[in-house]
Amino acid sequence: MIEIKNLTKVFPARKGLLGHDAIKAVANVCFSIPEAGSVSFIGESGSGKTTIGRILAGLETPSSGDIWIQGVNVTKMPQAERRRFLRQVQLIQQDPYQALNPARTIEQALGDPLKVIARERGQDSAWIQTRMHDVLHRVGIEPGSVLNKYPHMLSGGQRQRIVIARALTVDPKVLVADEAVSMIDVSLRLGVLKLLKDLREQFGISLLFITHDVASARYVGQNGQLFVIYKGMVIESGPTDQIIDQPYHPYTQALLSAVPVLKGLENPGPDRFIPLRGDDQELIPDTVCLYQPRCPFAQTKCREERPALQGTEHAHACHFPVVRRVVATVRANEG
Amino acid sequence: MSVAESTSVSPKTPRVPSGHPTFIHTAWRVIAKKPGRIVGLAIILFFALMAIVGPYLYPRQLPINPNAIYAAISWKYPLGTDFEGTSNLALIVTGARYVLFAAFMAAIFTVVIGTVLGLVSGYYLGWSDSVIMRITDFVLTIPGFPLLVVLSTVWNFGQPVAMGFVLGITGWGGLARAVRSQTLSLRERGFIEAAHTLGLSPVHILFKEILPNIGSYIAMNLLLAVTGSIYAEVGLFFLGVVPFQVNNWGVMLNLAVFSAGAMSSVQALPYLLSPLIALLVLTLGVVLFLDAVDELFNPRLKEA
Amino acid sequence: MAAEFEARDFHARGVQIRNLRVSYQTPQGDIPAVNGVNLSIAPGKITGIIGESGSGKSTLAMALMNTVPRPGRIISGSVVVDGIGDMLTIDKESRRRAHGRHLGFVFQASQNSLNPLRRIGAQVLDLGRSHNVKDLRALIKRAKELLGKMGLNADRVLLSYQHELSGGMRQRVGIMFALVLDARVVILDEPTTALDMLSQASVLQIVRQIHQERHLTTVLISHDMGVVADLADNVVVMYGGELAEQGSTEEVLAHPLHPYTQGLIKAIPRISGPLDQAVALPGLPPDSAALMAHGCLFAGRCPKRLPVCGESRPTYESVGQGRYVACFRVAGHD
Numbered sequence: 004m005i006e007i008k009n010l011t012k013v014f015p016a017r018k019g020l021l022g023h024d025a026i027k028a029v030a031n032v033c034f035s036i037p038e039a040g041s042v043s044f045i046g047e048s049g050s051g052k053t054t055i056g057r058i059l060a061g062l063e064t065p066s067s068g069d070i071w072i073q074g075v076n077v078t079k080m081p082q083a084e085r086r087r088f089l090r091q092v093q094l095i096q097q098d099p100y101q102a103l104n105p106a107r108t109i110e111q112a113l114g115d116p117l118k119v120i121a122r123e124r125g126q127d128s129a130w131i132q133t134r135m136h137d138v139l140h141r142v143g144i145e146p147g148s149v150l151n152k153y154p155h156m157l158s159g160g161q162r163q164r165i166v167i168a169r170a171l172t173v174d175p176k177v178l179v180a181d182e183a184v185s186m187i188d189v190s191l192r193l194g195v196l197k198l199l200k201d202l203r204e205q206f207g208i209s210l211l212f213i214t215h216d217v218a219s220a221r222y223v224g225q226n227g228q229l230f231v232i233y234k235g236m237v238i239e240s241g242p243t244d245q246i247i248d249q250p251y252h253p254y255t256q257a258l259l260s261a262v263p264v265l266k267g268l269e270n271p272g273p274d275r276f277i278p279l280r281g282d283d284q285e286l287i288p289d290t291v292c293l294y295q296p297r298c299p300f301a302q303t304k305c306r307e308e309r310p311a312l313q314g315t316e317h318a319h320a321c322h323f324p325v326v327r328r329v330v331a332t333v334r335a336n337e338g
Numbered sequence: 339m340s341v342a343e344s345t346s347v348s349p350k351t352p353r354v355p356s357g358h359p360t361f362i363h364t365a366w367r368v369i370a371k372k373p374g375r376i377v378g379l380a381i382i383l384f385f386a387l388m389a390i391v392g393p394y395l396y397p398r399q400l401p402i403n404p405n406a407i408y409a410a411i412s413w414k415y416p417l418g419t420d421f422e423g424t425s426n427l428a429l430i431v432t433g434a435r436y437v438l439f440a441a442f443m444a445a446i447f448t449v450v451i452g453t454v455l456g457l458v459s460g461y462y463l464g465w466s467d468s469v470i471m472r473i474t475d476f477v478l479t480i481p482g483f484p485l486l487v488v489l490s491t492v493w494n495f496g497q498p499v500a501m502g503f504v505l506g507i508t509g510w511g512g513l514a515r516a517v518r519s520q521t522l523s524l525r526e527r528g529f530i531e532a533a534h535t536l537g538l539s540p541v542h543i544l545f546k547e548i549l550p551n552i553g554s555y556i557a558m559n560l561l562l563a564v565t566g567s568i569y570a571e572v573g574l575f576f577l578g579v580v581p582f583q584v585n586n587w588g589v590m591l592n593l594a595v596f597s598a599g600a601m602s603s604v605q606a607l608p609y610l611l612s613p614l615i616a617l618l619v620l621t622l623g624v625v626l627f628l629d630a631v632d633e634l635f636n637p638r639l640k641e642a
Numbered sequence: 643m644a645a646e647f648e649a650r651d652f653h654a655r656g657v658q659i660r661n662l663r664v665s666y667q668t669p670q671g672d673i674p675a676v677n678g679v680n681l682s683i684a685p686g687k688i689t690g691i692i693g694e695s696g697s698g699k700s701t702l703a704m705a706l707m708n709t710v711p712r713p714g715r716i717i718s719g720s721v722v723v724d725g726i727g728d729m730l731t732i733d734k735e736s737r738r739r740a741h742g743r744h745l746g747f748v749f750q751a752s753q754n755s756l757n758p759l760r761r762i763g764a765q766v767l768d769l770g771r772s773h774n775v776k777d778l779r780a781l782i783k784r785a786k787e788l789l790g791k792m793g794l795n796a797d798r799v800l801l802s803y804q805h806e807l808s809g810g811m812r813q814r815v816g817i818m819f820a821l822v823l824d825a826r827v828v829i830l831d832e833p834t835t836a837l838d839m840l841s842q843a844s845v846l847q848i849v850r851q852i853h854q855e856r857h858l859t860t861v862l863i864s865h866d867m868g869v870v871a872d873l874a875d876n877v878v879v880m881y882g883g884e885l886a887e888q889g890s891t892e893e894v895l896a897h898p899l900h901p902y903t904q905g906l907i908k909a910i911p912r913i914s915g916p917l918d919q920a921v922a923l924p925g926l927p928p929d930s931a932a933l934m935a936h937g938c939l940f941a942g943r944c945p946k947r948l949p950v951c952g953e954s955r956p957t958y959e960s961v962g963q964g965r966y967v968a969c970f971r972v973a974g975h976d
Binding site for chain 3: 025047048091158160161188189190191192193194196197215216217219220221222225226236247257258259260261262263264267269278286329331332333334
């Protein structure tokens with residue numbers, strides 16, 4: 004349903020005191036999200052995964068590449084039309100504190116987009132009220148308890164649910180959840196993850212889940228696709244379960260190793276390794292592997308040639324792909 | 339600590355049955371918190387009332403009394419009298435309308451022009467920003483007071499609206515710059531981006547999303563613009579550069595100093611002091627009330 | 643002073659908290675944030691204190707240092723640190739010296755604890771001077787040694803301002819500050835909250851290494867069960883300002899006794915095993931009304947509640963070697 008081809012985003016160089024060189028945030032990324040499907044992007048902060056989500060939601064324009072939504076090439080549309088069309092893609096931001104206007108009540112926050120829709124469809128205010136209650140029920144919130152409140156009166160978990168409810172008002176086909184649970188208390192995270200999962204399974208809303216936490220990507224998109232992204236490039240991709248079970252790329256393995264092991268319930272994977280993050284090297288020449296400066300397994304070839312993404316279903320960009328068992332396993336005594 | 343957060347969702351919090359507590363209701367709760375705020379509000383209301391009904395309390399032509407020129411303070415003349423034996427109190431009360439109305443108009447002009455231009459400039463950026471900011475810089479560099487002096491030679495300031503307009507048109511530059519910088523920081527916030535992706539119109543974003551967040555700042559500026567304008571116009575009249583067509587506080591000050599010699603004679607002192615005290619009390623009222631404005635218009639300070 | 647500074651003792655120090663009460667004064671009345679906590683923090687171990695926001699875990703951490711900010715107030719109790727005394731009654735000057743010298747504190751977001759206008763190295767010297775360290779050269783050497791051990795380019799970091807460092811680097815600098823004066827007890831308040839997984843894993847690894855090398859007593863405060871389960875030797879579960887359960891990490895995770903602990907563990911998205919075992923924790927943290935009520939704090943969210951749970955609060959009882967729990971469902975409570 005959504006097809007992204009060769010997406011590239013370069014932030015131009017800036018001169019002056021706070022200037023920087025041109026930054027290639029996203030480089031030649033291709034992926035597609037099927038109807039009611041799920042795609043997860045994992046990577047650390049600064050990997051460019053956020054930029055991909057923002058491009059899809061229409062908040063950034065790509066430097067090159069094409070975005071096809073339901074057979075229409077969005078990048079070729081005039082701006083006003085594109086904005087309307089991209090309403091089908093709604094972004095759930097990381098910080099629900101920032102995503103809600105502190106000066107407006109929940110009723111106003113949900114009512115604004117509903118008024119626009121009602122005008123387009125020739126509906127009245129009763130319809131707005133019904134829809135408002137409907138979307139709140141979908142995200143598991145009792146409307147009476149929140150409508151007259153301001154965002155600061157709600158908890159983090161409630162706020163993120165309101166943000167999701169607001170996105171649902173415009174009938175999106177795709178939700179882009181960018182680190183949507185990282186600011187929420189861990190005890191409440193699973194509830195929001197389950198909500199995203201349910202919206203996909205019950206209402207057919209596709210999900211682009213952007214995170215640094217492989218475990219939550221596994222929870223919301225177990226039967227979906229997983230893309231591991233490093234410095235703007237996809238370095239491993241494939242079915243989520245397959246990548247977790249058989250990771251090829253050392254970076255993927257590092258991400259999987261980083262998931263905390265629950266003592267008493269799990270045994271750490273025998274090959275688990277935790278690289279101490281060194282200083283980031285700003286510029287890596289195009290001729291070497293991007294991950295090579297940090298890779299504990301780097302060899303001479305890695306410093307001489309950049310590996311291309313190879314493979315079809317389960318692809319990876321590594322000269323020396325070795326499956327390492329880094330994922331913790333469940334102890335037999337559980338349950 | 340998030341203790342405050344968990345208490346704010348308490349079901350025990352009394353809720354107004356009709357849903358929203360009305361603005362008047364919350365406003366009163368905020369003002370009643372501190373006695374200073376009540377005093378401030380009372381003073382402002384008192385002067386507003388004076389401006390509205392004051393002129394109706396006295397005959398159009400205030401009575402003169404040749405036997406009581408520069409009379410001392412007494413029951414009959416609570417603030418003494420002027421050079422014609424007219425009650426100073428009557429002069430203050432009837433003179434309030436021009437002063438306050440002109441100041442109010444000036445503040446409205448300042449705030450409306452400054453806010454709209456600041457919002458548009460900070461939100462759209464690009465060429466409109468450049469144009470508006472150049473105009474703003476120009477306005478900021480005009481020395482307002484001398485301009486008024488010059489204008490008054492060609493313009494009749496008998497109407498308070500005209501006076502207010504000129505004060506407003508020269509005074510919005512600072513506010514426009516401040517609103518622009520606040521808009522600049524707000525437009526990067528998540529909820530503005532969310533409004534974009536939800537397809538909300540720019541007008542909605544400017545006036546419904548951004549404006550309420552700078553509401554308290556603008557309301558404070560409105561009040562400060564009122565006092566600032568009062569000083570400016572009283573100053574104009576005091577200097578005598580504007581023809582005296584109507585009775586007002588500035589005219590009183592001018593006559594007291596330059597005609598009655600209040601600086602050297604004790605006799606005319608009440609004539610000089612009464613408009614000064616009126617100005618001081620009004621300013622005090624505004625300053626006391628300012629404290630409540632931030633809380634009134636800042637949604638984050640609202641309680642459940 | 644300098645001689646004392648050089649002599650490193652390798653006796654890990656424990657902390658005994660007795661009947662600690664801290665409350666926050668609000669217009670609605672005093673709200674208890676820490677309510678009668680009794681806890682012995684074992685010397686030489688990593689103790690993880692876990693709770694959701696509002697559970698009082700951060701307040702407890704600050705009470706350990708006797709630095710509860712207003713409008714909070716320590717009402718009663720004692721915090722005895724081995725070799726120092728009761729942090730709540732010693733005089734101001736000794737308390738100030740104890741901070742840094744004996745008790746190291748790593749803040750939630752280390753950027754807030756670093757001065758944005760001074761280089762990191764200058765701040766190390768400031769710290770040394772305020773603690774009357776004679777040999778500042780040795781202090782810088784130790785700072786470099788610590789930073790190097792954490793995988794940082796020490797010379798570059800000491801010459802940097804805080805805004806020039808990434809989140810993960812700042813957190814490491816925070817750990818360096820807590821340890822550079824050779825503190826024996828280290829308190830880490832949400833050390834990995836703002837970090838991504840890789841930085842989190844390396845910070846945890848650093849804490850683990852340094853803890854072992856220096857025979858520290860480490861207190862780790864977190865809302866993330868995963869972080870605590872990965873790093874800590876002992877777990878203390880806090881709920882609504884009171885202790886709900888404690889024990890060795892393996893024991894608590896494999897056999898949680900309190901329904902809240904059970905719920906927390908089930909709510910972790912796991913990387914392996916069946917997915918449908920993950921169940922979200924229902925309900926919201928206790929509000930001020932629940933804190934004042936007589937019943938069990940967790941009763942409103944508890945799937946296993948009994949009639950008695952709404953009437954009285956279960957006491958915190960020992961149920962085995964180092965194991966404590968406050969629940970009527972567990973044997974030992976009547």
